[in-house]
C-alpha cells in the first residue's frame with residue numbers, strides 16, 4: 001500500500017472533486033478531442049473534468065485505490081476514462097502518442113522527472129500541449145500542502161530545461177491560494193508551466 005493509497009482509502013476525496021483551477025484555465029489550450037495522458041492522476045478529479053470536456057483521458061498513477069475511485073467517479077459523472085496502475089519509474093511514453101499531457105502535483109524525484117519530461121516532449125504529437133502545476137522548493141515549511149523534499153519540487157528554470165523542445169506558452173513561479181480538499185489548503189508557492197510541441201516537428 002502506498003502513502004497515497006492510505007490517503008485515498010475512504011469515501012472522501014483527499015484533494016476534493018473539483019478540478020485544479022489552473023488546469024481549468026489552461027484547458028483552453030487543449031486541441032479539441034485530445035488523446036490526453038494524465039500523470040499521477042490520483043482520485044480522478046482532473047481526468048473527469050477533462051473527459052467531460054470531450055477529451056479521451058488515460059490516467060496513470062501508482063495508487064490502485066486512487067484509480068479505482070477515479071473510475072467510480074467517472075462512471076457516476078457519466079464519462080469514461082481509462083486507467084493504468086503503474087510506477088512512472090517503470091513507464092515509457094511512446095513517441096508521438098498524445099495530443100496533450102497533464103501533470104498536476106505529480107511530484108517525483110528529479111532524476112525521474114527529467115527522464116519523464118524529456119520523454120513527454122517526444123510523446124506529444126506536433127501541436128500537442130503539456131500542462132503542469134507543481135509546488136516549488138519555496139513551499140517547504142508552509143504546511144499548506146506538497147512534499148517535504150525539495151528534490152521533488154521543480155523550479156521554472158528546471159522545467160524550461162527538462163522540457164526543452166516545447167514552445168513555452170506560460171512558465172511562471174507564483175504564490176497563490178490553493179484550496180483542494182483536505183490535502184492542499186492555503187497560500188502556496190507553485191510553478192505553472194504550459195508548452196506546445198512545434199507543429200513543424202515530426
Ligand SMILES: C[S@@+](CC[C@H](N)C(=O)[O-])C[C@H]1O[C@@H](n2cnc3c(N)ncnc32)[C@H](O)[C@@H]1O
Nearest residue numbers: 004015040041042061062063086087088104105
Ligand atoms: C499530490 S497527488 C495529486 C493527485 C492528482 N494529480 C490531483 O491533482 O488530484 C500525487 C499523485 O501522484 C502519484 N504518484 C506519485 N509518484 C508516482 C509515481 N512514481 N508513479 C505513479 N504515480 C505517482 C500519487 O500516487 C498521487 O496520486
